[in-house]
Amino acid sequence: MPEVVVDVVLKPEISDPQGQAVLGALGRLGHSGIRSVRQGKHFVIEVEGDPDEAELRSIAETLLANPVIEDVELHLPTD
Amino acid sequence: MPEVVVDVVLKPEISDPQGQAVLGALGRLGHSGIRSVRQGKHFVIEVEGDPDEAELRSIAETLLANPVIEDVELHLPTD
DSSP states (O other): OOEEEEEEEEOTTSOOHHHHHHHHHHHHTTOTTEEEEEEEEEEEEEESSSOOHHHHHHHIIIIISOTTTEEEEEEOOOO | OOEEEEEEEEOTTSOOHHHHHHHHHHHHTTOTTEEEEEEEEEEEEEESSSOOHHHHHHHIIIIISOTTTEEEEEEOOOO
Protein backbone atom coordinates (compact mmCIF):
# COMPACT_ATOMS: atom_id res chain seq x y z
CA MET A 1 0.00 0.00 0.00
CA PRO A 2 1.48 3.41 -0.95
CA GLU A 3 2.99 5.31 1.98
CA VAL A 4 3.02 9.09 2.06
CA VAL A 5 5.23 10.90 4.55
CA VAL A 6 4.35 14.33 5.90
CA ASP A 7 6.92 16.23 7.94
CA VAL A 8 5.63 19.20 9.91
CA VAL A 9 8.32 21.65 11.01
CA LEU A 10 8.13 24.94 12.87
CA LYS A 11 8.66 27.98 10.67
CA PRO A 12 12.23 29.26 11.04
CA GLU A 13 11.15 32.41 12.87
CA ILE A 14 9.23 30.46 15.53
CA SER A 15 11.27 29.56 18.60
CA ASP A 16 11.53 25.87 19.40
CA PRO A 17 11.95 25.17 23.13
CA GLN A 18 11.93 21.38 22.60
CA GLY A 19 14.74 21.59 20.08
CA GLN A 20 16.69 23.97 22.30
CA ALA A 21 16.34 21.58 25.24
CA VAL A 22 17.74 18.75 23.13
CA LEU A 23 20.58 20.99 21.93
CA GLY A 24 21.43 21.93 25.52
CA ALA A 25 21.42 18.29 26.62
CA LEU A 26 23.69 17.30 23.70
CA GLY A 27 26.13 20.05 24.65
CA ARG A 28 26.26 18.91 28.29
CA LEU A 29 26.90 15.34 27.08
CA GLY A 30 29.92 16.45 25.06
CA HIS A 31 28.46 16.52 21.55
CA SER A 32 29.99 19.85 20.74
CA GLY A 33 29.71 19.68 16.95
CA ILE A 34 25.94 20.11 16.96
CA ARG A 35 24.90 23.67 16.08
CA SER A 36 21.12 23.51 16.22
CA VAL A 37 18.24 21.11 16.72
CA ARG A 38 14.67 21.70 15.55
CA GLN A 39 11.92 19.27 16.46
CA GLY A 40 8.86 18.61 14.35
CA LYS A 41 6.29 15.94 13.64
CA HIS A 42 6.54 13.03 11.23
CA PHE A 43 3.41 11.35 9.85
CA VAL A 44 3.40 8.12 7.85
CA ILE A 45 0.10 7.79 5.99
CA GLU A 46 -1.01 4.67 4.13
CA VAL A 47 -3.40 5.41 1.31
CA GLU A 48 -5.54 3.12 -0.80
CA GLY A 49 -4.77 3.27 -4.51
CA ASP A 50 -2.85 6.10 -6.11
CA PRO A 51 -2.11 8.96 -3.71
CA ASP A 52 -4.08 12.11 -4.57
CA GLU A 53 -1.45 14.80 -4.13
CA ALA A 54 -3.92 17.68 -3.90
CA GLU A 55 -6.01 15.94 -1.24
CA LEU A 56 -2.95 14.92 0.74
CA ARG A 57 -1.48 18.42 0.58
CA SER A 58 -4.76 19.84 1.81
CA ILE A 59 -4.86 17.30 4.68
CA ALA A 60 -1.27 18.08 5.59
CA GLU A 61 -1.62 21.85 5.47
CA THR A 62 -4.98 22.17 7.21
CA LEU A 63 -5.30 19.16 9.52
CA LEU A 64 -1.80 17.98 10.43
CA ALA A 65 -0.10 21.36 10.72
CA ASN A 66 -0.93 24.75 12.13
CA PRO A 67 -0.19 26.97 9.12
CA VAL A 68 0.33 30.01 11.32
CA ILE A 69 3.48 28.58 12.87
CA GLU A 70 4.35 25.43 10.90
CA ASP A 71 5.51 24.46 7.43
CA VAL A 72 4.72 21.15 5.73
CA GLU A 73 6.89 18.85 3.62
CA LEU A 74 4.97 16.27 1.62
CA HIS A 75 6.86 13.19 0.39
CA LEU A 76 4.92 11.09 -2.10
CA PRO A 77 6.11 7.56 -2.86
CA THR A 78 8.58 7.48 -5.74
CA ASP A 79 7.34 5.02 -8.36
CA MET B 1 25.90 23.97 7.31
CA PRO B 2 25.12 20.25 6.81
CA GLU B 3 21.66 19.23 7.98
CA VAL B 4 20.96 15.75 9.28
CA VAL B 5 17.39 14.56 9.63
CA VAL B 6 16.36 11.99 12.22
CA ASP B 7 12.88 10.49 12.07
CA VAL B 8 11.72 8.63 15.15
CA VAL B 9 8.78 6.28 14.57
CA LEU B 10 6.97 3.91 16.87
CA LYS B 11 7.79 0.26 16.27
CA PRO B 12 5.04 -1.39 14.20
CA GLU B 13 3.81 -3.50 17.13
CA ILE B 14 3.35 -0.48 19.42
CA SER B 15 -0.12 1.06 19.30
CA ASP B 16 -0.28 4.72 18.29
CA PRO B 17 -3.26 6.56 19.83
CA GLN B 18 -2.21 9.89 18.26
CA GLY B 19 -2.14 8.39 14.79
CA GLN B 20 -5.45 6.61 15.39
CA ALA B 21 -7.04 9.89 16.49
CA VAL B 22 -5.86 11.57 13.27
CA LEU B 23 -7.15 8.62 11.22
CA GLY B 24 -10.54 8.82 12.92
CA ALA B 25 -10.77 12.56 12.29
CA LEU B 26 -9.85 12.12 8.62
CA GLY B 27 -12.56 9.49 8.23
CA ARG B 28 -15.20 11.75 9.79
CA LEU B 29 -14.11 14.55 7.42
CA GLY B 30 -14.69 12.35 4.39
CA HIS B 31 -11.12 11.33 3.56
CA SER B 32 -12.04 7.71 3.07
CA GLY B 33 -8.97 6.64 1.09
CA ILE B 34 -6.63 6.86 4.09
CA ARG B 35 -5.90 3.44 5.59
CA SER B 36 -3.57 4.24 8.46
CA VAL B 37 -1.74 7.12 10.10
CA ARG B 38 1.31 6.75 12.34
CA GLN B 39 2.77 9.77 14.11
CA GLY B 40 6.42 10.15 15.01
CA LYS B 41 9.02 12.81 15.65
CA HIS B 42 11.16 14.64 13.12
CA PHE B 43 14.46 16.24 14.13
CA VAL B 44 16.52 18.56 11.93
CA ILE B 45 20.07 18.78 13.26
CA GLU B 46 22.69 21.22 11.99
CA VAL B 47 26.21 19.97 12.47
CA GLU B 48 29.53 21.73 12.12
CA GLY B 49 31.82 20.21 9.51
CA ASP B 50 31.33 16.73 8.12
CA PRO B 51 28.59 14.77 9.87
CA ASP B 52 29.97 11.89 11.94
CA GLU B 53 27.52 9.11 11.12
CA ALA B 54 28.46 6.92 14.10
CA GLU B 55 28.07 9.79 16.58
CA LEU B 56 24.78 10.90 15.03
CA ARG B 57 23.41 7.36 15.02
CA SER B 58 24.32 7.00 18.67
CA ILE B 59 22.65 10.35 19.50
CA ALA B 60 19.55 9.35 17.56
CA GLU B 61 19.24 5.87 19.06
CA THR B 62 20.02 6.72 22.66
CA LEU B 63 18.97 10.35 23.18
CA LEU B 64 16.25 11.17 20.63
CA ALA B 65 14.39 7.86 20.67
CA ASN B 66 13.30 5.34 23.24
CA PRO B 67 14.75 2.14 21.74
CA VAL B 68 12.26 -0.03 23.62
CA ILE B 69 9.32 1.30 21.62
CA GLU B 70 10.77 3.40 18.79
CA ASP B 71 12.82 2.94 15.64
CA VAL B 72 15.14 5.55 14.17
CA GLU B 73 15.74 6.60 10.56
CA LEU B 74 18.89 8.65 10.01
CA HIS B 75 19.10 10.76 6.85
CA LEU B 76 22.56 12.18 6.20
CA PRO B 77 22.95 15.00 3.67
CA THR B 78 23.58 13.71 0.17
CA ASP B 79 26.69 15.37 -1.24
